[in-house]
Amino acid sequence: MNPTIPSIAAREAEVIAEFQLADGDWELETELLIDQGNLLEPMDPALKTEATRVHGCVSQVWLHARLEEGRMHLWADSDSHLTKGIIALLIRVLNFQKPADIVQTELRFIEEIGLKHLLTSQRQGGLAAMVKKINAEASRYTPNA
Amino acid sequence: MLLNTAVAFDVNRIRADFPALHQSINQKPLVYLDNGATAHKPQCVIETTKQFYAHGNSNVHRGIHTLSQHATNAYETARKTIRRFLNAPSEEEIILTSGTTMSCNLVAHSFGEAFLKTGDVVLVSEMEHHANIVPWQLIAARKGATVKAIPITDNGTIDLDVYRSFLTESVRLVSLIHVSNMLGTINPIHEMIQMAHEQGILVMVDGAQSAPHLPIDIQALDADFFTFSGHKVFGPTGTGVLFGKKHLLEQMPPFFGGGDMIRTVSFDETTFNVLPHKFEAGTPNIAGFLGLDAALNYVMEVGFDGIEAHEQQLFAYAHAQLRAIDGLTLYGPSTDKAPVFSFMVQHIHPFDLGTLLDKQGIAVRTGHHCTQPLHRRFGLSGSVRASFTFYNTLEEVDALVHGIQKARRFF
Numbered sequence: 001m002n003p004t005i006p007s008i009a010a011r012e013a014e015v016i017a018e019f020q021l022a023d024g025d026w027e028l029e030t031e032l033l034i035d036q037g038n039l040l041e042p043m044d045p046a047l048k049t050e051a052t053r054v055h056g057c058v059s060q061v062w063l064h065a066r067l068e069e070g071r072m073h074l075w076a077d078s079d080s081h082l083t084k085g086i087i088a089l090l091i092r093v094l095n096f097q098k099p100a101d102i103v104q105t106e107l108r109f110i111e112e113i114g115l116k117h118l119l120t121s122q123r124q125g126g127l128a129a130m131v132k133k134i135n136a137e138a139s140r141y142t143p144n145a
Numbered sequence: 146m147l148l149n150t151a152v153a154f155d156v157n158r159i160r161a162d163f164p165a166l167h168q169s170i171n172q173k174p175l176v177y178l179d180n181g182a183t184a185h186k187p188q189c190v191i192e193t194t195k196q197f198y199a200h201g202n203s204n205v206h207r208g209i210h211t212l213s214q215h216a217t218n219a220y221e222t223a224r225k226t227i228r229r230f231l232n233a234p235s236e237e238e239i240i241l242t243s244g245t246t247m248s249c250n251l252v253a254h255s256f257g258e259a260f261l262k263t264g265d266v267v268l269v270s271e272m273e274h275h276a277n278i279v280p281w282q283l284i285a286a287r288k289g290a291t292v293k294a295i296p297i298t299d300n301g302t303i304d305l306d307v308y309r310s311f312l313t314e315s316v317r318l319v320s321l322i323h324v325s326n327m328l329g330t331i332n333p334i335h336e337m338i339q340m341a342h343e344q345g346i347l348v349m350v351d352g353a354q355s356a357p358h359l360p361i362d363i364q365a366l367d368a369d370f371f372t373f374s375g376h377k378v379f380g381p382t383g384t385g386v387l388f389g390k391k392h393l394l395e396q397m398p399p400f401f402g403g404g405d406m407i408r409t410v411s412f413d414e415t416t417f418n419v420l421p422h423k424f425e426a427g428t429p430n431i432a433g434f435l436g437l438d439a440a441l442n443y444v445m446e447v448g449f450d451g452i453e454a455h456e457q458q459l460f461a462y463a464h465a466q467l468r469a470i471d472g473l474t475l476y477g478p479s480t481d482k483a484p485v486f487s488f489m490v491q492h493i494h495p496f497d498l499g500t501l502l503d504k505q506g507i508a509v510r511t512g513h514h515c516t517q518p519l520h521r522r523f524g525l526s527g528s529v530r531a532s533f534t535f536y537n538t539l540e541e542v543d544a545l546v547h548g549i550q551k552a553r554r555f556f
Contacts, residue, residue, distance in 0.1 A: 026171070026504045030501065030504075030555055031555065034555055034556070058496045058511075058512070059494055059496050060526075079494055080494035080496050080497050081493075081494060081497050081555075081556060082494075082496070082497045082500055083494075083496075083497075
């Protein structure tokens, strides 16, 4: 594999380690999440269309995926800062990965960093919708998935 | 006993009656400001429903046996209490439903079936809950009628001159929200009913948000239909009330068919039961209505004099405190309102604010509150709503303000 791109598991471990420092403090977790969102590469407004809209989220979310040189390139945005933070984490873990790897991975970082306790059940549904959409995009480039 | 006049309003004594208020959420004392969605239940309501299932459980209007007769008596007593709560003329005009949504669907479907024809108009307002829009759209589409909406002012109120101009000859019925669930605006419903009646137009009132805050006198209002939800008046979920004038209900066909609503059934001809049973098919929410009976008795014992005085104090204080928050916009700033506030805080998505308030133990509603046209009217897709009721305190207003300020610091 490309040595410059850490694996999904390595990325997840990185995120988990960062959030462990918050030690369950919701204020620190919130700050971390908002910071992640602020670091997200801006999404071209022209890409925010009905086709890229992720339905099932309480806020507006757009996700665009493209295959370049065998790897998934992801862009996303939301009008909610907290949602944007969650998207940023997903992108951080899954960006530039091979579609087959994305499809085969059962993400564990969301559970591990206790992100779920920061999310309402509605938001958890939205998160599931985002993961599903990324998987669906990746599946398009994974014939046997 | 003169309990309702003798006991002064004491919010701490009242709070002691509501077990759900005394809990921690996210390690913080619960500040429950989502009463517009549903209200908590006093112990007497919880105890009544529990006792029914533990000892009294039986079906109503069916058995000759003792338990069934007790259940029937208790269920019909609930209807009597509801009649008294609304000051309705008779019990046969009190239909027990599952909630305001079902009541609206019942009237739209059944009244619409009997009275609406091509070219007719059903008039609603821009501040209606979806439950008072969509059922009318469904029946209007079937009958070739249309649903028109009275626009509202920037202040979140209905201009009565504009309203009058909408009362044209083709309007068959006006269906209006009494108190806006988003803005808290109290519509001048009595005057609006009179204006419609002058033109020979019937009026239905959605009282889901008024019944918990204001005394309702159906006879003084002269509403043709009036509905409210039990769970917002401290009763169990799945209980609702529809009042309808007898001469109208008699002309309307049944909505649901089934047990209890018939007199005789044969494959040649089925005849229907008398009012109110004609509209109550199947086994009703018996435990729920026994609970609602307890809830309404509780509210009447506390008394609307005390409730209104306390809520006006809450409204005035919360209104002033929220307005003082930098970057906070309150929608529908009129002051003749129930203690319901919908707002946005600059740079914070309503769901983010709702989430961060929840982290501080504060429960508010976020989203469009089932009033998308009204949100659109204010250029919004959602907002944050804090809805108070008589068990809330001035300290909880402070907690909300502090919570909003804390949330702002993250952005």
